[in-house]
Amino acid sequence: MTHPSFPTARPTAQVGRAVARQPLTGTPSAQTPVEGRDGVGTVRRTVLPGGLRVVTESLPSVRSATFGIWAHVGSRDETPALAGATHCLEHLLFKGTERRSALDISASLDAVGGEMNAFTGKEFTCYYARVLDTDLPLAIDVVCDMLTGSLIRAEDLDAERGVILEEIAMTEDDPGDCVHDLFAATLFGDTPLGRPVLGTVDSVTALTRDRLTAFHREHYDPTRLVVAAAGNVDHDTVVQQVQAAFARAGASTDPEAVPLAPRAGSLHIPAQGRVEVVRRSTEQAHVVMGMPSISRTDDRRWALSVLSAALGGGMSSRLFQEVREKRGLAYAVYAYNSAFADCGHFTVYAGCRPGQVYDVLRLCREQLHEVAGNGLSGEELRRAVGQLSGSTVLGLEDTGALMHRIGKGELCFGDQLSVDDMLGRIAAVTPDELREVAADILERTPSVSVIGPLTDRQTARLDRIVA
Structure with a gap:
């Protein structure tokens, strides 16, 4: 997918951007x-x-x-x-x-x-x-x-x-x-x-x-x-x-040519509640549970980004504390939201012993249900906003990250959003907005994928997770 030196870590959150476009001209536009x-x-x-x-x-x-x-x-x-x-x-x-x-x-x-x-x-x-x-x-x-x-x-x-x-x-x-x-x-x-x-x-x-x-x-x-x-x-x-x-190179200089608009789409996501297990002789089972989410242009993306950080964005996150710190069921556990032009998915990953796959997934599902019903505590919200704000700024500390931000902003959104505006959108997320997006996304029927040496009995139990 990438050349070896390009980082392949999966993001814990994706942030969009939206302001008025600059005029389409052949000379430098306004700053x-x-x-x-x-x-x-x-x-x-x-x-x-x-x-x-x-x-x-x-x-x-x-x-x-x-x-x-x-x-x-x-x-x-x-x-x-x-x-x-x-x-x-x-x-x-x-x-x-x-x-x-x-x-x-x-x-x-x-x-x-x-x-x-x-x-x-x-x-x-x-x-x-x-x-x-x-x-x-x-x-x-x-x-x-x-x-x-x-x-x-x-x-x-x-x-x-x-x-x-x-x-x-x-x-x-x-x-x-x-x-x-x-x-x-x-x-x-x-x-x-x-x-x-x-x-x-x-x-x-x-x-x-x-x-x-x-x-x-x-x-x-x-x-x-x-x-x-x-x-x-x-x-x-x-x-x-x-x-x-x-x-x-002889590229076109047609003055009537118009840049392609940001991608749109209307992907139909198949019915959820599916379980896929690939049996391999690994020491750990690698588990992903997730459900359909929102597109990258959805106004709720800011609240979902904060929710993702609170649930699985760091060592103080809800899932890390419940799954690893309190019960020692997994070494790695995190959550992230992937957003595309017309859809997305909210996802939880864990790596654990094969015999603990069901317990890990059950606990994660319980935590998602709890947050969907009752929201986050005030302290969790403050931590998540701070973490997301800090990671947003620290992620822009080199010219490569800046190039990535403005290039993707133009291609995917057709505009730019300043760092201050991004931080403002994150800080403005309210408890009510979090509860609303959590109640919508986290209560959707999940699907589960596992790679590891699961037995038939262990695999059969996973159907209860998506029921």
Whole structure:
């Protein structure tokens, strides 16, 4: 799913953003101030002829910069026959262009101490480089060259296919990671959100160069891309360099082209109450229980984020205290909410001994029911708001995180929300709002996925959890 250095930790909360959009023009748009750690970082947005969007956040006090290009394509855009195509393309764009070999691409960033990587999700893909501010022109040139000039050769596909099959095998060997893919399949069924980002051995083996080049042409049009840069950057300079790079590749400059709107959807989630168990000879059983949740644009997302933090976001959280601290039933237990364009899921994970799976799930279900009925205590609410506020700010301490925030904000929401506004939305969550979202989400029928050496009797007991 990602190159090895990209962090794969699952979030405990997702926060959206919403303010009025900047005007769509081919020249630098008006500046939107966003509070930064050392004062004010300026976020600016420009739409170039051809529909390519460029957003930057300038922080003159740092000496680094992160440059990324976000593509409006993820694994949910694939047909079953193309499962894994988005991720496969992510790999292939590193394999060479007319101007650079694969070695040239990696060596150019290595030579200046930079970092280069990419990741594929269910609804977007991102390619990025982090460098010294003085090396930003190099990063822009290399990443833009990859996105616009990749050769996507048949021999490169054949070689990289083996790498991706190894990546699939590596994921399968990690039950703590694999159980989340199993849960997605359990919850969403045979839908694009239910299929793994990596694809399957059969689907990746069947991918051809012709299919991948057609997929690339369809989904990497400038109207479907967002360029994001953060750090010690000058917006006008970034715009000029990006425009030159795309012009060199012959990209469209149609003045009538309009950027693609944020993704919408209407996914039908199958009936819940399903239990899926994959038996493996592991020492621990890896357990996920969850239920359908809300989309990333739902106004209740702020309350749900606070609720997620209170239930399973840290060592003082309700589930950690009840499951681990008081009863010693699990080493790891946490909760998180994943949000997509049209739906989401609220999820609890635990790793425990196989004989304790039922007890852990029963206790977690009881705690969810308790919070759904009675809400959180005032102290739990204060702790959760503080934890979520702190993690939100601390998570933006480097230029890579800032690039991620503004790039995803533009692609998924079409706008930006300042850090102060985000903190204000979190702090404004009321006990009534928490009770309402808890009563709605936590009382929904859950589904359960388990990987571990469960017996038939242990597996049969799990039906009581989802009844």
